[in-house]
Amino acid sequence: MTDDGDDRGHPPFEWARHAGVLFDLDGVITPTARIHEHAWGELFSGFDYTERDYLEHIDGKPRYDGVRDFLASRGVTLPEGSPDDAPGDGSVCALGNRKNALFNEVLDRDGIAPYPGSQATLDLLAELGVPAAIVSSSKNAVPVLAAAGLTERFEVVVDGVVAADVGLAGKPAPDGYLLGAERLGVDPAATVVVEDAVSGVAAGARGGFAVTIGVDRGAGRRALLDHGATFVVDDLDELLPADRRTRAT
Template identity: 80%
Template sequence: MAQQDGTADHANAPDRETGISGFRWNDFDAVLFDLDGVITPTAEIHEHAWGELFADFDYTEADYLAYIDGKPRYDGVRSFLASRGITLPDGDPTDPPGTGTVAALGNRKNTLFNDILVRDGIAPYPGSAATLDLLERLGVDSAIVSSSRNAVPVLRAAGLHDRFEVVVDGIVAGDAGLAGKPAPDGYLLGARLLGVEPNRTVVVEDAVSGVAAGAAGGFAVTIGVDRGAGHQTLLDHGATFVVDDLDQLLPST
């Protein structure tokens, strides 16, 4: 675990650990990563599944970014339906996959997602994998904070499950009664479980709701990774700065 006294001994850190613009991962005690779109390109699988789910509603990629990206599944269903002027009863999480309730639609989307994940598999973004390797060498703790209830299966499929002792996913958040992003609750829990303070911790997000959560939680830095939301949009919603890929923050060779 990182030091808990609010200080860190970086005086002797070599310059090769410095990324672009002087940003240094080892100036912080921990890094909290979103999963989909940050560590793995699961956003593509999620979007495909959402597209199949809402195929009869003129669904587009813009809908995913505007109404769904980064939110808990049932919230995403509600948000998209509201954009079409549709209201359904919430139902119950035990509802079988279907179309009659928010829960049934969300459960149907989950079935579609897992079918695609099993069929096609997943690999981490190379820049993200290299960043995780760097953090391990530096001794900087890391955790996953994801709205997805599929975070553990995705990490297993990507060969990354053993890399994270702390995974705050949709299941953990639901059991704890935490509000979803853009509320900072999940990230604050992740920091607590790692034993670090938010003001010594970095959040890495690709979603508008996620960077807003990082900003709301008082974290030291909220890095936006632009996978389609747009640099200015992420900055406007709370990102400290934005990169196109985490490889931009790797030390130069």
């Protein structure tokens, strides 16, 4: 595999050579990024919001950081407020809580299914005995995993709830991934990080992990490489043995 951003034909990845795998959730395991994008778009509909805003200011970050950074891009400052604020638009936290309510409405109504290539990768890891964990900025990781039928797949979930409880810095800081490796009982230097956000691949690179795989769901191959991805694929399916691939080649 090359790192010039132009390759497409990847050989099977040697997952068994690594002690564990830490997955982001939204956009890597499940297409929840689409639900998040819909909720953010509705939240900021009065600000000429675009998909590029999601990728540049919000993707991969804790919810309140995303609110704050997007508003800053428009020259808007709001009081921070409190996580207990009712959903609304009077503070950063109120806006974040309103976005979360919108997200859960769509999740409850439409459900979610994992990407087939990601499901096949999880199946392979289980067969190989390679442990996996979720490291997500979202506070909705547990209900998303339940909706996708994946709760039993991950004994370790480091999400936005855990981060708030223990005071972890959000991505691009590597803190969440380092805690995920610790709770999984693996050495970061022998562990794989899988991410679709530039802030996430930056976290993997800063944490000293063996490999940081970028999955390009819209952030752009060059951007993911520039922020620390070891290499980039369009889907984890590309890294599976030929007889396990779920997509036509």
